[in-house]
Amino acid sequence: MSILLALLLQVGPNPVSPPPGAEEEILNRPPREDAIAPPSNPTSAWLQDCLDQLDEDPARAHSKAQIRRSETAGAERVVANHCLGLAATELGLWQDAQTAFVGARDETPPEELRTRARFGTMAGNAALAGGDPQEAVALLTVAQTDARAAASATLEALAATDAARALVAMDRTDEALAALDTANRLEPNKAEGWLLKATLLRRLERLDDAQAAIETAVRLAPLEGLIGLEAGVIAVLSGREDAARQSWQSVIDTQPDSLAAQTAKNYLAQIEPAAEEQATP
Structure with missing residues (x-):
C-alpha cells in the first residue's frame, strides 16, 4: 500500500x-x-x-x-x-x-x-x-x-x-x-451509529473492533455508499486488499454517479490491481 x-x-x-x-x-x-x-x-x-x-x-x-x-x-x-x-x-x-x-x-x-x-x-x-x-x-x-x-x-x-x-x-x-x-x-437497527463507531475505532487503530462494527452497519444498510467506503478502508488497513476492492467496487456498481463512487474510484486507483488483472494482457 x-x-x-x-x-x-x-x-x-x-x-x-x-x-x-x-x-x-x-x-x-x-x-x-x-x-x-x-x-x-x-x-x-x-x-x-x-x-x-x-x-x-x-x-x-x-x-x-x-x-x-x-x-x-x-x-x-x-x-x-x-x-x-x-x-x-x-x-x-x-x-x-x-x-x-x-x-x-x-x-x-x-x-x-x-x-x-x-x-x-x-x-x-x-x-x-x-x-x-x-x-x-x-x-x-x-x-x-x-x-x-x-x-x-x-x-x-x-x-x-x-x-x-x-x-x-x-x-x-x-x-x-x-x-x-x-x-x-x-x-x-440504525446503521449510522455503527458506521460512526467503526470509523472512530479505525482511527484509533482498533481494527478488529472496527471490523465488527462495520459488519453490523453493512448488514443494516448494505447499499449505503459511506458504509461501503469505510468497509474498504478498514479492510485495506487490515491487509485485506481483495476485500477492500470488493467493497469499493460495490459502491461504484450500486451508485455509479454518486460522490461515494468517485471516492471509491480514487481509492481503487491507489492500490495494486488484483492478480488476475495483472495477468490480463
Missing part, C-alpha cells in the same frame, strides 16, 4: 461534525410536518407558509420569522423561532440558528419534553456546525435528558450520536465511544 493511499484513507467518512449534509440533518430535526398547533390553527398555518419559503427564498423566511418572533409570545413565538432557526441553517448562519432553536426549546412548555428534546438536538447541531463543540455537547446532553424523560429512545439515540461527533472534535474519544454505544443500544 502506498503512502498516498494511507493519507487518502484518513480522510474517509468522518465521525467529526459537521458532516456532509449537516444543513439537511438540522432541517429534518424535527420533521417539518411536526407542527406545534393543529393544522387549522392560524399559528400552524403561518409556520407552514414560512417553511414553504425556505427553499425558494430563505433570506425572506429569515426576515419574516425575525419579525414574527419580536411581535409574539407563547406558541406563536416558538414556531417563529422554529422557522427562524431553519432559515438561518439554510443561510449558514449557525449562531442565529443555535439561538433560535434554544429559544424554541426554552419557550416550549416543560411537559412537552419530546419537542424540547428535538429543538435541543437541533441547537446542538447548529453549535457544532458553527465550530463550538463544547457548547454542542452541553446542549445535546440536555436534549438527551429531555428525551430520556419523554421515554423516546429514538430522540435520545439521535442526541447521543450527535454528541459523539462533538466529543470527537474535542479529542474526547473515550466519551465519544461511550456515547455511540448508548446510541447503538437504544437504536440497534
